[in-house]
Amino acid sequence: MPERSSMLAPAHILRTLPRPQFSTLQSSIFPVYFGLQTAVPLVLALTYPGEKVAGRFGTSGLSGVFSESNRWNTLVPIMTTFLGGITNLLVIQPATAKVMRQRKEQESIDGKKYTDAGPHSKEMMKLNKSFGKLHQLSAVVNLAALAATIYYGVVLAERLN
Numbered sequence: 581m582p583e584r585s586s587m588l589a590p591a592h593i594l595r596t597l598p599r600p601q602f603s604t605l606q607s608s609i610f611p612v613y614f615g616l617q618t619a620v621p622l623v624l625a626l627t628y629p630g631e632k633v634a635g636r637f638g639t640s641g642l643s644g645v646f647s648e649s650n651r652w653n654t655l656v657p658i659m660t661t662f663l664g665g666i667t668n669l670l671v672i673q674p675a676t677a678k679v680m681r682q683r684k685e686q687e688s689i690d691g692k693k694y695t696d697a698g699p700h701s702k703e704m705m706k707l708n709k710s711f712g713k714l715h716q717l718s719a720v721v722n723l724a725a726l727a728a729t730i731y732y733g734v735v736l737a738e739r740l741n
Contacts, residue, residue, distance in 0.1 A: 589607055590602075590606065591607065591661070599695055603644070603680065604699075607677065607680070610624055610668075610673050611669065611673060612667035612739075614665050614666075614668040614673055615665075615669060616665075617661065617665030617668065617722075617725060618665030618669055619661060619665075621658045621659070621661040621662035621665065622659070622662065622663075623659050624640055624658055624661075624732070625641075625642055625645045626642060627640075627641070628640055628641055628642070628644045628645045628646045628650075628654065629736075630644050631644075631739065644653045645658060653732075653735045654732065654735065657728035657729065657731045657732035657734060657735070658726075658728075660724060660725060660728035661725045661728045661729050661732075664722065664724055664725030664728075665725065667721055668722070672714055672717055672718045672721065673718070675708065675714055676711065676714045676715065676718070678712050679707055679711045679714060680711065682707050683704065683708070683711065685705045686701065686703050686704050686707055687704075689701075689703075690703075690704055692704075694708055695704070
């Protein structure tokens with residue numbers, strides 16, 4: 581379950597690696613993770629298995645996903661996961677990377693790391709607050725995508741004979 585490990589692994593990695601190496605690792609992993617989180621729902625939609633009705637399989641693939649009868653049990657969860665991935669990939673992750681760069685610049689100006697004990701400059705406190713909000717937003721988006729993925733998995737599992 582990739583979402584579960586993506587939520588648990590960072591805490592362990594942060595305890596293991598120094599913060600700068602942790603940030604470098606996260607910065608290189610997240611674009612790949614969010615790219616996969618965006619691509620996998622597309623693959624799921626393209627490979628949607630048509631439902632077996634009266635001994636015959638119904639519409640499969642994109643036509644099946646966009647069928648009115650599958651709107652809530654298939655289209656909505658797949659789109660939720662896709663939108664979560666693309667939002668993280670194209671909006672939240674770049675904004676977070678920008679704040680991280682700004683914090684690095686502010687560290688040079690302040691002569692103090694953002695992780696050092698306070699007091700911090702108003703600019704650094706503002707950047708730390710922005711980073712925290714973006715991090716929380718990304719976590720909420722990931723949880724929504726995880727819930728949608730689990731729901732879609734249950735929908736598929738219920739179809740098994």
